[in-house]
Amino acid sequence: MTNDSPEEETRAPGSGGGGVGGGKGMTRRNRADDNVTMLTSSMDLHRAGRSRASSSSSTDPAPSITSSLELSIQTRIFKIIVIGDSNVGKTCLTFRFTGGSFPDKTEATIGVDFREKAVVIQGETIKVQVWDTAGQERFRKSMVEHYYRNVHAVVFVYDVTKMASFRNLQTWIEECNGHRVSASVPRVLVGNKCDLVDQIQVPSNTALKFADSHNMLLFETSAKDPKESQNVDSIFMALACRLKAQKSLLYRDVEREDGRVRLTQQTETKSNCPC
């Protein structure tokens, strides 16, 4: 959870942890596809939801089925959840991606915070909806089912300066598996706080082995260091590109035939996704 104040100027003490080599993992220097454009800054869906609710109680007629279908066709939404121990920087990472800045103050997330960003991938506008989940058990237990429902991708975060947060990843993965998240749902591993170069406890090689063994890409980055902001973007953009390539079924293609609307399954297509 963040306050809404603008980013405080931050001075990065260093370039962050070392690169990650080879294997199936992705290095922290990887970039999102050049065909990708980010359109908007973050939006608090809690607030947006409230304002939508209040406007719907006005005298406006209810939207027709056709118009809501058309809206769905226009913009697909990819739901990405961010999971990991408390204090690893989940809020800061999502804030960096959706708002482009590092929050000068955060508090423990209670339940979930939604942030959203519209991006253009190969000509299609897609909404990346990021669910910043609570790391503290007491603030998440009533929400867990909601986190995993219809999720399209999962970001597991650990703190490179806290070995315990890395070891606990196994528990987070088990929780995720326990909620019947399909094997086709992409997952990535993020080691955050690489700006704290003198305090790193989790070696890149160890993290890479773990990522490989769970068929995940690895990103090592810093939500705080402005020089790493492109790398933070790459986490979510790589997932969005992959989801687009998979043609996620959250909103299925709608074909119109003889004035009727027909929902169809989409087939897999290739893209030059960075992952």
Ligand SMILES: Nc1nc2c(ncn2[C@@H]2O[C@H](COP(=O)(O)OP(=O)(O)OP(=O)(O)O)[C@@H](O)[C@H]2O)c(=O)[nH]1
């Ligand atoms: N040095 C450094 N500090 C960071 C970074 N990311 C987050 N922090 C700090 O780590 C602390 C926790 O950050 P949050 O983003 O609130 O952590 P969280 O994982 O969302 O925590 P919960 O909401 O409790 O689950 C804050 O004091 C942040 O300023 C980073 O990349 N580098």
